[in-house]
Amino acid sequence: MKTFDEYLKEVGEVGYIKSVVHSIVYVSGLPSLRLKEMIVAAGGQRGVVQSLLPDLAEVLMLDTHDLANDLAVARTNETFKIGVSESILGRIVNPFGLPIDGRGPVIGEKTMQPIDAVAPPIIQRQKVNKPLESGVTIVDLLVPIGYGQRELVIGDKKTGKSTFLLQAIATQARLGVTCVYVSIGKRQSDVKNIENYLAKAGVAKNCCLVVANSADPATMVYLAPFSGLAVAEFFRDSGRDVLIVFDDLSNHAKFYREISLLSKRVPGRASYPGDIFHLHAALLERAGNVKLDQERTVSITALPVAETLEGDLTGYIQTNLMAITDGHIFFDIEEFRKGQRPAINYALSVSRVGNQTKETIDRELAQALREALAKYKKDLEIARFGVELPESTRREMDLGEKIELIFNQDSDTLVPRDLQMVLFGLLFSGFWDQKNASMMKVDLIKLIEKYEKGAFRDVTEQVLQAKKLKDLISITKNQATKLNQSLYA
Template sequence: MPALSDALAGWRARAEALVGRVPLGVEAEAIGRVRSISDGVAMIEGLASVRLNELLRLPGERMAYVLTLETDHVGCVLLDAEEGLGAGDIVRGSGEVVRVPVGPGLLGRVVDPLGRPLDGRGPIVAERHDPAERPAPPIIERDLVSQPVQTGILAIDALFALGRGQRELIIGDRALGKTAIATDTMIAQRDSDLICVYVAVGQKSSSTARAIEAIRAHGAPQRTVFVVAGAADAPGLQWLAPFAGFTIAEYFRDRGQHALVVVDDLGKHAAVHRELALLTRQPPGREAYPGDIFYVHARLLERAAKLSAEKGGGSLTALPIMETEAGNLSAYIPTNLISITDGQIVLASKLFYAGLKPAVDIGLSVSRVGGKTQNPLLRRAAGSLRLDYAQFLELEAFTRFGATVDARAQAQITRGQRIRAALVQAQYAPLSLAEEIALLSALQAGVLDAIAVERVAAFRAALPGWLAGAGQRFAAAIDAGALNDALLAEMIAALRALAAGLAAA
């Protein structure tokens, strides 16, 4: 019997130790069932306590988020494929909203809107998970947009400068170079401190892969995050993608750094939002879009801001892209986005097909903020460039009817032809600030008027080598912001000699 008593005492001790380690109590879990499911949307019943945008867990480790709350059911959007799901499947509430991994571990990676890796390089090491939907910074936490974003594209930096914290819409018809402008802007940040986030929404896999490879080949992929929700992905992922991209970028902004987000494109995002709204029985409005489509894009783009010094002084710049049909800027979604953003870069098909790339329409494009942020030396070099070019376009249209012009008008036409030739720029070849200022100074001083229009491209191609060699001290003065009038006069004289040498060649 003593042995039995000792055994019972040992069992009792082990049981008491086990009870001390295992928490005892009541654990509540919200469980519902699928009523119906189709086209990426499921109707769930039995989840009376879930919240809007709450994350739901479905069989097979699949997820969805709540989009609508009805009296007897909730409408949720699937974030994974719906194959294998059906009516009667159990759905569990998580009590959490949709969250996105953020942190330096995402730099250089290709992920989906939930932060799951798509590049085959192993799991993502996240610092934390932030909500995909976050409120925009209030006015009191913002500062003036005062620092420039150098895109490396002369037509934009000289005429429609962008500022850090600005929202500039890139808009135009299909295949006119909208994504090219955005990717060139990201490539130009290889020598800056801007961290870039490229968000692909509903794009073809080949188009997305082409943009990613271009940035990897020519830019700084180690400071870029790629968020991809392709055309074949679930509509819920496509809807979530822009919000996830902004959350990833806000992590860096809130640490006092500077970030740039490209959303390609919001037109497809609006179409996905309309699709989900119609499937969840929301009342349609103009062009079948739900009434909250303006609010969806406004609350997204308002998250781009320049923070005050008390909040770290970081910035988040947004370059949303919108595809139009037949150049119709007055359609519903384009007018919404134009009214939300701080300006737009409009691409014209007639310029594109004439070989004038980037095909920026200077009459319809505008930047409502960036002119105040433009580099002072660049602003002085650009001078009256936009006015001169606009006057040239009017004169050129007038002379097409065979009208004769005086010497002054002919000089304007000569100058305008050189301006147009100088604004033509190859893809993946962003200009440095020194190259832009040197080229604009040559234009304004009439240096290029003495050479043939066909030689302007050769002059521009010769500038980088000249600035790295004979003009190195001018480039250093530009980078230091110390290009005074005397140095400017010397630089123009040297550029005149360079142009004369090209003209004689």
């Protein structure tokens, strides 16, 4: 970016700060100023024009040091753009695209991406028809996501939302998808944990972190998701599928509320400004499947996050985001307290377009799992009364318990689709009928370890050829002896 003197010489207009309200300044004397234009102060401070008043311009400052009345400012005749290159992958940058990881500058020829680009027109849009693997069994089977989908991740603080998002990023990065993680107003320690997870998973080179910490000016935090999406659009336009995470937009709304109240704009429900819905809708509308040329379709899959309080899904920002997105995954505090990991309430989670990406076998398996779990929940209620249960009910409870056992996975475990199919094929074929949950858990750990070392790949190849659930059960039943031998070899 050029200096104040260079812009002043180039544009020929000078203005002066008339008042300072935290990170907002009011400027006079720039008659040709436009909305969203960048300005530069004499001290090098940068800002973005938020609104134009009769005699003043309201400017959101990105740098808040040494702001004072009568400080000279100059127009830039440019909107806010972020410099992006291939070298940004593996780096941690701020909303300007400048590195903050202490590893030197981002090298390479940069493309200047506007942070407020217009969403692709409907004629370029393509149907969501390709499944996206998250590596989390309960999501891939019961709340499936497709490339180009916008799926809200919602739940209380510390219920495992960020862990799931990192698992999804690790799975997709290993498949060659470019991943962008936008950290909005988080602590530096949280960002460090994300960095460490991606490095440990070996996928950092395929990911970019766009970070605005809680200590940054409110304007920087407000602009972070737009900068992150500009990075995603750069890689999409180069022909790659992109997964972007916004962690989290309820926090983003709070920072935008702070800016709006300082600007003395009329507050609405819960003191949020009236355009908060439009702001998030315009952001998320830029995601989706887009036809790049006659042959290629590329996508930006968005996973925005919203935080709830004690599982309340009826909050203003939460319901806004649920209305904007194509479904939501609900992390339930009650499931978390029961020890379920991930703590997803599949009954209250929705994927409006995910099912259309699935094959017949996936839909049949999901239906069988939902029916078995519904019976299990009903039987648990009956069992609370201490009555003697018939054999059929005990079998239903045993099956439900074992399904939940397969769904239970820690943050370091990623289960690909073929292994998910093998596990449930074994369960429904009776492989674990004579074993209790503890013995089955030992088998599951061994199966996952063996799979990661490349064992029984011939079985998984056969499983992927199955077209219906009965075919899956038949294949795993025929291979049960072989799998059992490999477990205890």
